[in-house]
Amino acid sequence: MADRQPISTAPRNGSKVTVYWTDADGQENESIAQFRSLDRLRAGGGEWEEADAGWWVYVDGDTQKRVEPTGCASETQEDED
DSSP: OOOEEOGGGSOOSSOEEEEEEEOTTSOEEEEEEEEEOHHHHHHTSSOOOGGGOEEEEESSSSOEEEEOOSEEEOSOOOOOO
């Protein structure tokens, strides 16, 4: 299992990162997320506001949600078979 790190240590360059976040029901979740800046969101089209920038996860196969992660997995993960 990967070591948990502060979210401030996660790369914000558009790469995918494992993050930990808490939903409205208080359930902690682990998801693959991607940080999207306002410029990156606008480049994809549509109307975006400053508040839309941040960490985005898929909550199902078709739906994405912006979340506030509490931490991330370290980038140096070892396979545990």
